[in-house]
């Protein structure tokens with residue numbers, strides 16, 4: 001392992017200044033991605049700048065919508081007293097991440113900033129049309145999560161920016177939410193995953209937001225499937241068509257975890273099962 005210095009700034013401005021001064025420095029939040037990358041020699045930082053001592057960055061506020069600090073851990077999200085009620089999909093995804101030990105330190109901001117195609121928290125945030133707040137020493141901007149990811153390990157985050165918050169608008173009432181994930185074993189990164197948020201009136205699908213992970217260079221919305229579903233009556237036939245479109249609209253790869261064909265198949269099956277479940281719930 002290469003040598004690096006370790007810094008614990010107490011303000012965002014100090015963190016930004018350190019990053020600016022120290023060429024090759026990297027931010028660290030929970031470290032569950034960064035430390036693995038350093039151990040595997042995929043990352044050789046000159047310095048690690050921990051964001052964990054900056055007050056307010058882990059705060060969660062639910063007030064109709066929600067503001068989740070980028071340093072909130074996955075366990076903070078699961079244990080929050082009201083977040084689950086407003087955004088059950090966030091909870092479903094959070095519960096499926098790693099183990100208790102990982103969830104206790106892994107942060108939502110780290111999950112997004114690592115930019116893995118299989119980032120579990122990205123999927124609920126995509127279908128909920130969340131935004132991320134990015135700060136430099138002088139500016140603050142808000143970017144839809146959908147525009148944040150640029151490729152595996154790549155985002156629109158500039159080198160002089162920190163992610164401070166994830167912002168969610170108040171959820172639509174009466175939406176039906178489903179999250180499905182397939183790993184090789186229970187505690188594993190996803191082979192494929194799907195999040196679905198539907199607004200149903202009986203059998204009529206008024207609005208469909210669907211996102212998939214591990215089946216493209218970035219976690220992404222399945223717009224073609226959404227377009228097919230919106231304004232249609234969910235039936236065996238429309239669900240089967242949506243399944244086919246889901247399979248053909250993704251571009252998975254074969255790697256150590258799975259094959260391209262299997263991932264394609266799983267996404268189709270997850271879309272089908274989610275729609276069937278939504279149809280069942282809409283009649284309850």
Ligand SMILES: Cc1cc2nc3c(=O)[nH]c(=O)nc-3n(C[C@H](O)[C@H](O)[C@H](O)COP(=O)(O)OP(=O)(O)OC[C@H]3O[C@@H](n4cnc5c(N)ncnc54)[C@H](O)[C@@H]3O)c2cc1C
Nearest residue numbers: 027029030031032033034097098106107110111113120163
């Ligand atoms: C055993 C194990 C199991 C795992 N299981 C899962 C799983 O099931 N699902 C899943 O999605 N992931 C999983 N992961 C991956 C990892 O735990 C998550 O991606 C986690 O959320 C990363 O958060 P972190 O705080 O640890 O990030 P870090 O490792 O601290 O940081 C990750 C990246 O984000 C950057 N960064 C972090 N915070 C900020 C910020 N606020 N502003 C700017 N840049 C920032 C860092 O510089 C780094 O590039 C697993 C990892 C391990 C080791």
